[in-house]
Amino acid sequence: MWWSGAGILAVVFPAVTVAVGYQLGGYPGVPIGFLVAGIATWFVGRRLNRADDPATNHNGHRLYSIPMQYWAFLWAFFALTQTVLELLGKAGWQQE
Structure with missing residues (x-):
C-alpha cells in the first residue's frame, strides 16, 4: 500500500477543498482550496502523528x-x- 494509517487524507483534503473552492469561487477558489488543504493536512497530521x-x-x-x-x-x-x-x-483558468 502507498499509505499507512490515515495518510490517505493528505490526498483527500486537497481533492475536496480545491473542488469545493473552484465550485464556490471559480479560479480564485483553487489556491484558497490548496491553502485550506495545507492547513488541514498540517494540523491533522501533527495531531495523528504526535x-x-x-x-x-x-x-x-x-x-x-x-x-x-x-x-x-x-x-x-x-x-x-x-x-x-x-x-x-498564465494560469490558463481565465474565463473568456
Missing part, C-alpha cells in the same frame, strides 16, 4: 513514506504557485 507515548507508532500516518503533516508544504507551494500564475495571467 509522540506522546513512545510505545505507539510515531509518524505512523504516512503517504509514500512521508509523514502526513509534511504534505502540507506541497499544498502551500501549489497555493502560492497558482496565485502567482494567476497574477501573471
Whole structure:
C-alpha cells in the first residue's frame, strides 16, 4: 500500500477543498482550496502523528513514506504557485 494509517487524507483534503473552492469561487477558489488543504493536512497530521507515548507508532500516518503533516508544504507551494500564475495571467483558468 502507498499509505499507512490515515495518510490517505493528505490526498483527500486537497481533492475536496480545491473542488469545493473552484465550485464556490471559480479560479480564485483553487489556491484558497490548496491553502485550506495545507492547513488541514498540517494540523491533522501533527495531531495523528504526535509522540506522546513512545510505545505507539510515531509518524505512523504516512503517504509514500512521508509523514502526513509534511504534505502540507506541497499544498502551500501549489497555493502560492497558482496565485502567482494567476497574477501573471498564465494560469490558463481565465474565463473568456
